[in-house]
Amino acid sequence: MPNKFIQRLNNPVLFRVFLLWKLPAAFFSGVRVREIDEQHCVVTVPYKWFSQNPFRSTYFACLAMAAEMSTGSLAMAHVYDRKPAVSMLVVKFEANYFKKATGRTRFECKDGALLLNAIEKAIATGEPQVCVTTSTGTSKQGDKVAECFITWSFKAKEAASRK
Secondary structure, eight states: OOOHHHHHHHSHHHHHHHHHHHOHHHHHHTOEEEEEOSSOEEEEEOOSGGGBOTTSSBOHHHHHHHHHHHHHHHHHHHHTTOSSOEEEEEEEEEEEEOSOOOSOEEEEEOOHHHHHHHHHHHHHHSSOEEEEEEEEEEOTTSOEEEEEEEEEEEEEHHHHHTO
C-alpha cells in the first residue's frame, strides 16, 4: 500500500497548501520536494530575491530549511498515521558549507531506513530515540555546497502518557 503522506507530498497543490499553512517561510523561499520515497528525499531551494543574502548567494537559513525538509519529510512519512502516534523534534543541527550557493541547490537525504529503525525502536521500547541524518546539498554543476547533520528525536506518545 502506498504511503499516504508521500502521495500528498507528490501532489503539487496539496504540497503547496501544506507549505503555506505549516511552513510559510519555506513556501515563500521556493523550497520544494522534488523526489520522495520511503528511502530518500530530494528537496531544492532556488537562489532568488527572497532567499538571497548580501553576498550574492543563498542565505544559509534557506539552505538549512531545505536540508531539514529533506530529512523531516522522510521522518514524517514514517510516523504518519502510526499507532501509537510518534512525536518528532529536531534536537540538533550542524552544517558545513563548502561553496557559495548561487543557483538552485539540491539537498538529498538517503536515511529512510535509519529513520524507520529509530521510530520503530521508540515504539518498541517506549523510550525516546535519536537519529542523526545527513543531507547533502549540491549545485546544478554537481559541486558540494553543504553537508548538514540533523539530529531527530522520536517518542511514542502513548508510551509517554503511561508514565
